[in-house]
Amino acid sequence: MPELPEIVCRSREMNELLCGRTISRVDVRQPKCLNVSVKAFAGAFEGATIGATTVRGKWLVTETTGGTLLINLGMGGELLYVDRDATPEKWHVRFDLDENMTLFVNFWWFGSTHLVPTGRLESEGPLAGLGPNALDVDLKAFQRMLNGRRGRIKSYLLNQRHLAGIGNAYIHDILFSAGLHPLRAIPTLSTGEINGLHRAIRAELERSIEKGSASYEVGLLGQPGGFGASDLRVGYREGKPCPRCGTCVEKIKTGSTASYICPQCQPLDPGEVDEKEL
C-alpha cells in the first residue's frame, strides 16, 4: 500500500518524466474516483501543461496550467508511464501526453484523482485539514503535538490529520524501533520515548525512500522498489524471531488494524493502560 516513501519516489519520477509535458486528452473509465464531473475534469486538464509534483502525506500534488491534480493511490494503486501502443488492460484514468506517451492511473481499491482550482489546496479538497508530512516535523513540533493528547499512539500516528504519510505498513517497524507497543497511551510516554519515536519515524521512512520504496510497489516505468521483505524488522514477520532479542514476533489485533510486534521489546505494561488515561 503506498505510503509516504512510495509517494516520495513517485513524485520524483513524475518530476523527471512528466514535468513540462502537455496533456492532449483525458479519459476516465471510473467517474466515481473523481471529485467533479468527467467533463469538468477533462476540460480542466486537456491542453494543460504539467508542472512540479509535490507530496502531501499519501497524496501526489501535481500543478498544471489547468488546475492542481491530486492523486491518491489508495491501496495498491499504480501509475504507469508508457508509449500509447503499450496501453495496459486495466486503467481508470488516462492522460495522453505529447510524443505519443500516456500516463495511466490504475486503482486497486479506494483510489481517487481530484481537480482542485489552483491556489485553493489549503481551503478545499482532501488536503484541507491534513497534518504536516511526517518527515517535515521537527522534534520540538512533535513534542508539542503529543502534549496533552490522549488515546493510543498507533491510532494517533495513523491519523492523517495529525501527521501525514504514515500507514499500516511502516508503522510496525516504526513502533518496534521506538520500543513502543501500539496500544500505549500517549500520556504514559516518557520524553525519551517520544524522542525515540520521532527518530524512528524519520529513520524508518527514509530507509525505504533511499532504496526506492517498497518492492511490492512499482514506479511509473514499471520498476519495483528495492525495499523488500528482508528490510522489515517485525512487520509481516509473524512467528519469526525478533531481530533484537529473538522472541517470536506476534500478530495482534489493535482496533480495526493488525499489528506486528515483539512482545518482549514492545511491552504494554498493565500499569500503564489505566482506563482513566485513555
Added chain:
DNA sequence: CGGGCTGTTGACTC
C-alpha cells in the same frame, strides 16, 4: 467455490 483478509479515506455515531 466461497469466505475471510487486506487496510485508505471520509462520514457518521456515541
Added chain:
DNA sequence: AGAGTCAACAGCCC
C-alpha cells in the same frame, strides 16, 4: 477528542 463502525470495491489465499 477519541474510539468504533461502515461503505466504497479487487484480488489473493486456503
